[in-house]
Amino acid sequence: MQLRNIMLNIVSDLLDQTLLKTYDICKCEKCRTDIIAYVLSRIPAKYVTTDVGAISTLVEQEKVENEAEIIRKIIEAIKTIGKYPQHEFKKGSKEDKDKAFELLLDNIYQTRGIDFRRYLARVLKRRISRRMTVNKVKSYSDYLRVLTSNPKEYDELFNVLTINVSEFFRDAKIFNTIRKTLSEVIEDKIKRGKYSIKIWSAGCASGEEPYSIAIALREIIEKEGVPFNISIIATDIDDKCLKVAKTAEYKQISLRNVNKYLLQKYFMPTHGKYRVKDEIKRLVTFYHHNLIADTHFEKVDIVFCRNVFIFFNRSLQEHLIMTFYKALKKDGYLILGAVETFLGEAKLVFNEIDLKARIYQKI
Numbered sequence: 274m275q276l277r278n279i280m281l282n283i284v285s286d287l288l289d290q291t292l293l294k295t296y297d298i299c300k301c302e303k304c305r306t307d308i309i310a311y312v313l314s315r316i317p318a319k320y321v322t323t324d325v326g327a328i329s330t331l332v333e334q335e336k337v338e339n340e341a342e343i344i345r346k347i348i349e350a351i352k353t354i355g356k357y358p359q360h361e362f363k364k365g366s367k368e369d370k371d372k373a374f375e376l377l378l379d380n381i382y383q384t385r386g387i388d389f390r391r392y393l394a395r396v397l398k399r400r401i402s403r404r405m406t407v408n409k410v411k412s413y414s415d416y417l418r419v420l421t422s423n424p425k426e427y428d429e430l431f432n433v434l435t436i437n438v439s440e441f442f443r444d445a446k447i448f449n450t451i452r453k454t455l456s457e458v459i460e461d462k463i464k465r466g467k468y469s470i471k472i473w474s475a476g477c478a479s480g481e482e483p484y485s486i487a488i489a490l491r492e493i494i495e496k497e498g499v500p501f502n503i504s505i506i507a508t509d510i511d512d513k514c515l516k517v518a519k520t521a522e523y524k525q526i527s528l529r530n531v532n533k534y535l536l537q538k539y540f541m542p543t544h545g546k547y548r549v550k551d552e553i554k555r556l557v558t559f560y561h562h563n564l565i566a567d568t569h570f571e572k573v574d575i576v577f578c579r580n581v582f583i584f585f586n587r588s589l590q591e592h593l594i595m596t597f598y599k600a601l602k603k604d605g606y607l608i609l610g611a612v613e614t615f616l617g618e619a620k621l622v623f624n625e626i627d628l629k630a631r632i633y634q635k636i
């Protein structure tokens with residue numbers, strides 16, 4: 274017969290839950306073990322014999338009685354141990370740098386809701402290093418301190434991480450999934466005898482996104498062989514971008530996902546660039562529009578808002594998702610960018626249609 278301290282199970286479980294909501298600390302195995310040891314040394318043990326049948330029931334009972342006190346101790350431990358890890362990473366070692374980089378991305382996610390953890394680390398590191406140079410810091414942990422003490426630096430960081438960069442059929446694989454959704458929407462409309470679609474491309478940069486949507490829709494409708502009215506509202510806060518969008522001339526680099534067939538069909542070569550043909554241009558109307566301050570559009574079938582949330586904090590993102598909810602018709606779709614997460618109560622009013630492609634449907 275053996276004795277076991279069931280407080281270990283409880284602390285371990287509550288620690289995992291707390292760590293999910295905690296950032297800016299080291300979460301390595303060594304620190305985790307140190308935190309558990311710290312807490313266990315400060316709460317009374319509760320030994321049970323391992324031959325007791327219902328250990329899990331006992332654990333649950335003890336948890337209910339002691340939860341508040343244990344969480345207080347966990348937070349205390351996190352503050353003392355997690356902030357000042359005792360492990361053996363040598364300062365400046367690769368492991369130490371990787372850990373600091375992970376913490377930086379965790380922090381960005383927790384603070385701004387943007388999940389860069391799925392970005393290519395080498396690309397991020399190259400871009401972040403530009404901001405580190407400007408701020409005269411040499412380590413990720415020092416840069417994290419800069420972000421914490423000066424939240425405006427987040428805007429500068431996001432400027433170098435995304436800026437107004439866009440391209441036709443951005444995230445080509447994901448765009449294929451989006452095409453399927455567009456097809457389904459059109460087919461459904463035709464079945465219901467409705468022959469028009471209204472789309473809002475919010476944060477459209479220089480027009481690559483709304484023109485891509487227009488081309489995709491034209492191809493779908495051509496196959497269906499019925500007349501169909503397409504209206505795409507494309508908005509951005511940046512007038513320079515909108516000017517380019519209206520000119521609709523693009524360098525080859527932003528057309529790398531456009532196949533030869535579509536290139537010939539919908540673009541005209543002009544002065545070393547490619548101009549979108551009028552038959553596509555007239556499907557899109559551009560407006561200067563500030564997502565934060567201006568009133569939203571109405572009765573929209575699909576809102577695209579890809580790679581825009583990057584600029585906004587979590588509460589604003591939640592607010593915007595609810596704005597898009599109001600802009601959409603019943604059963605309308607919202608399509609976000611590949612790294613953008615769905616937040617707060619908005620989860621209750623949208624169904625997830627495709628997590629990878631970030632396609633959601635209004636309930």
Ligand SMILES: C[S@@+](CC[C@H](N)C(=O)[O-])C[C@H]1O[C@@H](n2cnc3c(N)ncnc32)[C@H](O)[C@@H]1O
Binds near residue numbers: 439482508511579581
């Ligand atoms: C990275 S681009 C995204 C372009 C395109 N949606 C895509 O995924 O390729 C982000 C765009 O959001 C725009 N933007 C930023 N803040 C905005 C705001 N408050 N209202 C409208 N657009 C905004 C920027 O000007 C920029 O053109």
